[in-house]
Structure formats: C-alpha cells, structure tokens
Amino acid sequence: MIEAVGLTKRYGAKTAVYNLSFQVRPGAVTGFLGPNGSGKSTTMRMILGLDNPTAGHVTIAGHPYRKLPNAPRQVGALLDAKAVHGGRHARNHLLCLAQLSGIPARRVDEVLGVVGLQDVAKKRSKGFSLGMGQRLGIAAALLGDPQVLLFDEPVNGLDPEGILWVRNLMKALAAEGRTVFVSSHLMSEMALTADHLIVIGRGQLLADMSVRDFISANSADFARVRTPDTEPAAREKLSAALTEAGGHVLPEADGALRVTGLALPRISDLAHDSDVRLWELSPHQASLEEAYMRMTQGAVDYRSTIDQKAGLQQQLPPPQAQFQAPVPGQGQPGWYAPPPPQQGGQPFGMPQGAPVQPGAPVQPGAPAPQGAPVHNPYAQPADVPAAPVAAPPAPTAAPPAAPAPAAAPDLTKSENNENGAAR
Numbered sequence: 001m002i003e004a005v006g007l008t009k010r011y012g013a014k015t016a017v018y019n020l021s022f023q024v025r026p027g028a029v030t031g032f033l034g035p036n037g038s039g040k041s042t043t044m045r046m047i048l049g050l051d052n053p054t055a056g057h058v059t060i061a062g063h064p065y066r067k068l069p070n071a072p073r074q075v076g077a078l079l080d081a082k083a084v085h086g087g088r089h090a091r092n093h094l095l096c097l098a099q100l101s102g103i104p105a106r107r108v109d110e111v112l113g114v115v116g117l118q119d120v121a122k123k124r125s126k127g128f129s130l131g132m133g134q135r136l137g138i139a140a141a142l143l144g145d146p147q148v149l150l151f152d153e154p155v156n157g158l159d160p161e162g163i164l165w166v167r168n169l170m171k172a173l174a175a176e177g178r179t180v181f182v183s184s185h186l187m188s189e190m191a192l193t194a195d196h197l198i199v200i201g202r203g204q205l206l207a208d209m210s211v212r213d214f215i216s217a218n219s220a221d222f223a224r225v226r227t228p229d230t231e232p233a234a235r236e237k238l239s240a241a242l243t244e245a246g247g248h249v250l251p252e253a254d255g256a257l258r259v260t261g262l263a264l265p266r267i268s269d270l271a272h273d274s275d276v277r278l279w280e281l282s283p284h285q286a287s288l289e290e291a292y293m294r295m296t297q298g299a300v301d302y303r304s305t306i307d308q309k310a311g312l313q314q315q316l317p318p319p320q321a322q323f324q325a326p327v328p329g330q331g332q333p334g335w336y337a338p339p340p341p342q343q344g345g346q347p348f349g350m351p352q353g354a355p356v357q358p359g360a361p362v363q364p365g366a367p368a369p370q371g372a373p374v375h376n377p378y379a380q381p382a383d384v385p386a387a388p389v390a391a392p393p394a395p396t397a398a399p400p401a402a403p404a405p406a407a408a409p410d411l412t413k414s415e416n417n418e419n420g421a422a423r
C-alpha cells in the first residue's frame with residue numbers, strides 16, 4: 001500500500017503539491033487524475049524518493065521509498081519513458097537495470113515478451129517510436145516483478161491497440177493483488193481502467209472515491225425536453241409542472257430543458273396534462289469526462305484563449321450554479337446544465353468539507369461533517385493553494401450562491417519535512 005500524509009512540495013514560490021493525503025491499496029487499479037500541472041508527477045516523484053517533500057510524508061508498505069528493503073524488487077515505476085540511453089539496445093538497457101538490482105537476465109527476456117518488444121530487442125531505443133518507448137518503460141517497471149507499480153501517463157503516444165493493451169495489463173497486475181497507481185489527465189481512459197480514483201487540482205485533493213461512486217454521483221440519467229421555440233410560455237408552463245411534480249429542471253443553452261428525477265413517460269404525461277406540445281423528449285446520460293472537467297475546471301492552469309474566443313472551450317458554471325433554482329422559461333446560454341442526482345445533493349461527489357478521507361467513499365449528497373474544514377478549490381488564484389481553514393458554520397441545506405474565498409496559507413514560512421528539518 002502507498003500512503004501519503006499531508007504531502008506538500010514547493011519549488012521556490014511555486015506550491016506544486018499541497019497537503020495531499022491518500023492511500024493506494026493493493027488489488028486495485030487506482031487512477032491518479034488531474035489537469036496538466038496539477039502535481040501528479042511531483043507526487044509520484046515524492047513517492048519514489050526522487051523529490052523530498054517540503055512537508056508531510058509518503059510511505060510504501062510502511063517505509064519511505066529510500067528505506068525500503070530491496071526497493072527495485074518491491075516497486076516498479078514508469079515516470080519518463082524518454083529517460084533511456086538512446087544508444088543502447090532495448091535488451092541491453094533492461095539488462096543494465098536488471099544487473100543493478102540483482103535481477104536474473106532471463107527476466108529481461110520475459111518482460112520484453114510481456115510488452116511485445118521481443119522482435120526489436122536488439123534495436124537501439126533512439127529509433128523507437130513514442131509507443132515503443134512507453135512499452136520499454138513499462139518493461140523496466142515490470143523487471144523486478146514488484147508488488148507496487150506506478151505509471152505516469154502510460155498510454156501517452158500509444159495507438160488504440162496499445163491503449164487497450166496497457167488497460168488490460170494494469171487490470172491483470174491488480175488482479176494479481178498488486179498495488180497499481182496510474183496517472184492520467186483523461187477521465188475517459190481512467191473510467192475504463194481504474195477501480196478507484198484520486199483526483200487532484202492545483203496540487204490539492206478534489207476527490208478520493210471508487211469509480212463506481214464517481215459514476216453514480218456524476219452520470220445520472222436525465223431527459224432532454226424541448227417545446228416549440230415559438231412558444232416560450234408553453235416551455236415555462238411545462239417547466240413549472242415538471243418542478244411541481246418533483247423533477248429538477250435546468251435550462252440548456254439551446255433552449256431545451258434538462259430534467260432529472262422524472263421518468264420519460266411521466267414527463268410525457270405531464271406535458272399532455274399541461275396541454276404543451278413537445279418537439280423532443282429523449283433520454284441522456286452525462287458523460288464522466290464532462291463531470292471531471294467540471295470538477296477540475298477551477299483548477300486548470302493552462303487554457304487556450306483562442307479556444308475560448310472560438311467557443312471551443314465551453315465556459316462551465318461554477319459548481320454552486322448547479323444548485324440555482326431553475327427559472328422556468330429562462331435559458332442561461334453559455335453553460336451546460338449538469339444533472340443533479342438528488343435534491344439538495346452534491347452532484348459531483350465533491351468533498352463539501354475536508355477532502356474525503358482515504359477509504360471513505362464520498363456519499364453523493366452527504367453533508368460535510370460538522371466542524372470539517374471547508375475546502376474550496378474553485379476559490380483559488382492560480383498559484384496559491386487553498387488553506388485548511390477554520391471550522392465552518394454548521395452545514396446548511398443549500399450551499400452559498402457564490403464561492404467563498406478561502407484564506408491562503410502563509411507561503412513565506414518554511415515548513416518542516418518528515419525529519420523535522422526546514423527546507
């Protein structure tokens with residue numbers, strides 16, 4: 001098991017990782033998700049003892065990596081597939097690594113076969129494609145037949161067949177009881193590969209939950225209902241009837257209504273009873289990618305201004321907007337209404353208070369425990385992490401309309417590392 005407690009890493013004024021605590025358990029693929037620059041690689045480097053935490057600590061099987069007995073046999077990692085001596089043959093590269101760790105040569109041929117590079121084993125790796133380089137990096141990670149495996153963006157550069165192969169490999173390794181920790185910025189890929197998700201944004205924990213919980217919290221079914229464009233009063237009338245019947249109605253940018261909490265036949269009956277004609281009544285499911293984008297949108301460091309101008313980068317609402325009561329007949333162009341899974345619920349399984357404790361899956365709609373610190377990753381400027389703030393008032397049924405800015409920690413103070421030494 002990998003366990004991080006209060007992990008923080010600063011590079012000068014830049015806080016790459018802030019107060020990150022989580023556990024990665026054996027027997028499962030744990031996806032490590034976050035936008036570019038969110039701190040995934042930094043976290044992995046700290047797990048592997050390649051970077052010292054500014055504060056907090058991280059252990060593998062109870063030991064910091066550098067104190068782990070026979071570490072190369074216990075932990076395998078793919079961090080940077082390009083970090084290979086290009087002049088060496090693939091086999092020689094692996095042979096060197098094996099000799100350094102006392103691993104027999106026959107294991108080199110085994111892993112070359114596992115990753116499908118046996119036919120190019122005698123080729124210099126500088127001639128390798130991106131995908132072949134990834135396979136060589138994965139072979140190196142598997143050399144010691146380790147129980148704990150870390151892969152940083154393993155599907156980078158792989159073709160669809162290669163992606164499927166990595167996906168199946170990760171699952172097979174976890175099924176053998178190994179701890180498999182895989183970083184990615186693609187929710188769609190992780191939804192297919194991982195059992196558990198740890199999501200970070202700007203170095204802070206946004207979610208720690210099983211994929212199943214993430215799916216049930218985020219991919220609620222909804223119906224799209226459309227009334228004739230020429231009859232805004234009918235749309236308003238229907239919206240009121242649906243809301244009165246217990247549905248949640250949110251206007252979509254194109255004038256349709258997104259309805260949750262009511263089955264399609266019931267929506268049809270209500271429209272009929274209200275004497276409203278329908279141009280569309282269709283079942284839909286919100287995509288996980290969409291939910292993930294919304295979860296991390298406030299924590300994205302790099303965003304194209306050109307995309308925004310062209311309308312390619314959709315401006316999504318802040319999470320609090322999801323709770324705004326629907327206004328019958330009034331569209332809110334420019335944003336895509338999310339599906340609230342339940343009344344007063346927490347649509348994304350996001351921690352309302354403190355980041356979710358490892359092992360405690362987020363219950364959609366569950367209020368933050370009283371006294372838990374409020375964590376508001378959306379309120380942060382780009383370079384300042386959210387601070388653990390003072391105890392909030394008792395949770396209320398409805399969240400505030402606007403995100404409350406969280407106090408930033410004093411970044412000028414040094415923190416002590418696990419050994420008590422200031423960095």
Ligand SMILES: Nc1ncnc2c1ncn2[C@@H]1O[C@H](COP(=O)(O)OP(=O)(O)OP(=O)(O)O)[C@@H](O)[C@H]1O
Nearest residue numbers: 011014016034035036037038039040041042043185
């Ligand atoms: N050695 C370093 N010196 C200064 N800043 C660094 C260093 N390493 C990382 N950073 C910064 O820390 C932040 C987190 O970087 P990191 O590479 O961990 O993110 P990431 O989630 O792995 O990103 P990506 O998905 O793009 O690989 C970034 O803003 C990055 O610029």
